[in-house]
Amino acid sequence: MDKTVLSGNEAIARGAYEAGVAVGTAYPGTPSTEILENLARYPEVDCNWSANEKVALEVAIGASIEGARAVACMKHVGVNVAADPLLTLSYTGVRGGVVLVCADDPGMHSSQNEQDNRHYARMAKIPLLEPSDSQEARDFTAYAFELSERYDTPVMVRSTTRISHSRGIVSPAAPQRITVPKKDYQKDAPKFVMLPGYARMRHPLVEERIERLTEEAENNPLNRLEKGSSKLGVLCSGVAYQYVKEALPEATILKLGLSHPFPLKLAKELSDSVEELLVVEELDPFFEEQLRAAGIKVKGKELFPATGELSVEIIREKVLNEKRETIAVPGDLPPRPPVMCPGCSHRAVFYTLKRLKLEVMGDIGCYTLGALAPLERIDSCICMGASVGTALGREKANAGAASHTVAVIGDSTFYHSGITPLLDIVYSKSAATVIILDNRTTAMTGHQDHPGTGTTLQGEEITPVDLEALCRAVGVKRVTTVNPFEMKKLQEIIKEEVAAEEASVVIARRPCILLSRDIHPPLEVDADKCNGCENCIQLGCPALSLVNDKARIDSAVCNGCDLCLQVCRRDAIYRPGEQTSPTEEGDKK
Amino acid sequence: MINKVDLLVAGVGGQGTILAGRILSQVALLQELEVKMAETHGMAQRGGSVITHVRMGKKVNSPLVPLGDADFILAFERLEGLRWLSFLSPRGTVIVNTQVLHPLPVLTGKVEYPGYVLEEIKDKTATSIQVDALNRDPVSRNSRTLNVFLMGILARQMPFPRETWENALELVIPPRLLEINREAFTAGYCLE
């Protein structure tokens, strides 16, 4: 039994390793994060978290120019950040193979949008590989390096949540790495210096390359026609292929593995051999539009949604008109949204911002949960780093906005893309207040290290960024650091900095409780003193609830932080062993 | 050889549903079946509602169990058992840990935790096994064994030899935690 079970992300890492990749880079992002984490387990590969996706791709490009194979991994929106180098990398081509792995998130399980990144392959005019299970994730990734070097092009491997986070069988069980010697470094300005004069010489090569790649796609075994009934033909790629196989086992299928450039001849062959042609694709009508442009009659988005994920059921319903009876679940079940953990370092900040009635330009991370009830203290969240720029924009449109607005951004997000807008805050003489939630980790995506933590991906110690000094160096004069669990002090500082007529940064520093394990015995409520005012409930802590008009602390959930004790005005919450001063009523009992 | 088994493992982020899914996929591999499973990662893991799909059989395509197809639902919390019930086949079995975990909207008093959950599950399913796992040995001593205890109950209902499950445990669980988890598995397996 030479098989093992791997997630798509593990399989992608293995494919890259097996292809002799020398350098791996990434910025974390669901559903792509585990690719680099797994690649880093192989000591032969030099892996590092990058500050953001643009840097990740640039480091991979550098490794390629040096003559080695390199892979850069990111979530779909990460490619927006890396798009600048990507689109010119297409012109320069590579020396060592370069593979960009991106993981899309149809259905937005953990994302702010569900953009379809296949468009990037088309815009950059580079080949696109779309695996449909773990085995292909491994095989296609390894093959991508070969393709990259053969056609002198970066190659994009596109996964989706259901590929990256599904586990399936991969064979063989043990990885077999090929040795790919590094090529010698060679200065080649016309190839790598994209001055207009040189770039004009490269662009025709890109056009010619995409033509040769089209020929490749027409003949490549990754694009295969699976003959079935002549009634129905289906064109599909990625996980949609699996849904089609299960829902329409009789159909003739054109499965695209090398899906850009589009193999139009193959598609015509399919269309000519069947009575009706369907395109089943998640998100945008990417294939459908190319078929229509070629005058091929096809059904696609008139049947299937352009939003969310597809499924076996949707295909059965839309194509076969078949809907199964299912057990009816009451429609009004309480939802269970994610919550900040008990003892989370972010909670105190949002509680304070709420108390001060400040408007909050938000950002992305665990702290985005501050947008949900009962805290409800975030007014906008666009993309990583946007908190700082949008706070500045509000002030520009309304000079008074800075006196009742703050930007809130996490530490990892700040290093990713918060520094550049902070430069603009200073440069624009803004009076904005930026609160950096420095919990010493990238918590949302599973606690990756970053330049501020002092630790590399391999656990090696390095000098961490001096965040205060960085903010001062940018030109911010008012930089204050506070432990957010000292809530009184936190409130005073925020009030003062928001009132100040120049730019300020407040660094709320306290390590994420899931890492620090700074856990204490659960707190308790003195029911005689509690008057049910709900001050503590407004913290939105999963350990706190109101039972018969009294606060209750669930000892199985409480991590023993003392935020509720701090916000209680009646001294009704205490640490066991540190009884509070008894009230008069209490005395009488 | 069995044709296919579809399962859902439902719970709350942090309860250990992913490990349960991995044990299941190991069992399938040992039985020389094809297996796929789809996991919940990311934001929902912070105390949100999480679901793992596991499918095994001669040939598995979609990693997601279609609605109305699941042979088993293993629920780590009662409300989560009810939430995913539309995935269960009319002949399917649901195994529910009767524990109640209040979601935040309930804790803050915005909505009420329904009182009808267990009855509703029982009424609507062909077979429902409801167990107060937290008060069973060894889960009562070590709540981290909840997932493997529930696995034991499920194993009893499935058409694979007990030995396969025990081998799978050994392959998936780190050695220092193996003893207590074996105990939990046996307790679940032998539960009357």
Ligand SMILES: Cc1ncc(C[n+]2csc(CCOP(=O)(O)OP(=O)(O)O)c2C)c(N)n1
């Ligand atoms: C361009 C881009 N890359 C990656 C992500 C995924 N992502 C969302 S938030 C985040 C970082 C969160 O870390 P931090 O700012 O430190 O906040 P924390 O979760 O620790 O509170 C990441 C990596 C994204 N949404 N967009």
